[in-house]
Amino acid sequence: MTDEDLYVDGDSARWAFGTGFTDPLHGVDQAVPESVDAEGLAACCLALGDDALVSAQRLAEWCTRAPELEEELALANIGLDLLGQARLLYSRAGQVDGTGRGEDAYAYFRDADDFRNVRLAELPCGDFAFTVARLLVLSVWRLAVCEALTAAPDPVLSAIAAKSVKELAYHRRYAAEWAVRLGGGTAESAGRMRAAWDALAPWLDELLTDRTAERLGAHPSAVAARTRAELSHVLAGAGLNRPGDAASRGTSASSMPGSGRDGAHTPQLAPLLAELQSVARAHPDASW
Template structure:
């Protein structure tokens, strides 16, 4: 890397475009990608499915950003911010695909900034208050393990866009899980106090996990057509990974996931989502014609 400073050096590595660092180096999220719908796949179903996965990533990203300037150490602040950016990138691609699949032509900004809480399709676990660092670690551990299992299977989707997004996301999600596992082990097998906090976090998060494995009709339809993944199919894999991590961290494994419905997938959310969206959407709603 050359240049007068690290920023100019990075700019040179990205074709001299200084905008890359702010995520504005391209204007269309899916430019150059074949977006033809696979034969037999309903565009409305595919759009709804992309919204589900995209909203999961977008809302979790926004919640993780709350740790910026407030993490236990600077290194963890940077790590959590980077994980949030990975998820934001996944959300951008998935929501852009949703706008193409449903024929509306809406871009990712329209989905992110122009919908009320009742139109979001994320699972409720992504929107719960961040809590302490132990709960952040536990939530990230559960969600990254679950999402990694889904994306690993989605890499074989008949939809070429979903397959490409998933293939890229697998590497990101593997890091997210690795990061969460390292902290779960460090805190669980650390001091009596850190172990206690992790036990409390697991007890708080676990009752909210059932929704991750509840199958929405849209998910079932796309799974039947080879374009999506039935979340129930990853239940045992996810439980096996989490049981192993918790046992190694000297934390009690709570057992099977609770049974639950598809509340978030149908727009039924906790009271925490509306204020989170107010924060996320405020500038875009106050300045609807602004460009950046």
């Protein structure tokens, strides 16, 4: 038995940390190919890194608050997966954007206006049903993006995407199982899942129309089609609406101009970042 086997359930990477500890960039050429627009690559890495970091921070808020210890550990480990993805993406952004910044500079020393995450990631956690529903949507969508990016012309981004796919497949499975369980459970759990879906549905368009990774191989129409199909399958099993059915019920997203990709965020992002960044900003010269 190898060290990696200790974190694998049977023949599948069941756990959030079941993909092993091998450096995903070992042996990968770090040079940016001549055919790749460095500015576009940096912007893509930054945006996907911000999605992951903000999502991880929201999941961390469930520590000591989850319904059961097992779910607390699962959510924490999913958050750690996303944090690992953010670190790799930030490192690549710093390599190619000309600034030479490290991952800490991106995570701790930018203000909310400088973040480029989708706004769905920054919304408050709400109850467990909302967290499950949001995790389902973000995991399905991000998995579709990363699967496309495994063929990206930049070898580093391709390697990061390949690592992320293994993790996101588990995130999707975890969220889908809970969505079906809650949606098909008691009247209380089903009602909470319906309320969660109605609350997040207005924010879907920002994901389904995102063009951040288009020039690197993740075409918005293909990502949107894949996302809608997978969500429809899970939501049908949970007895919930299909993607888009509830999109017109909420006005929170449509009443906000711009996009998270352009730096337009909800009022909830700044407090989240203040908590995340407080120690690093209080001791900016410290080594972590």
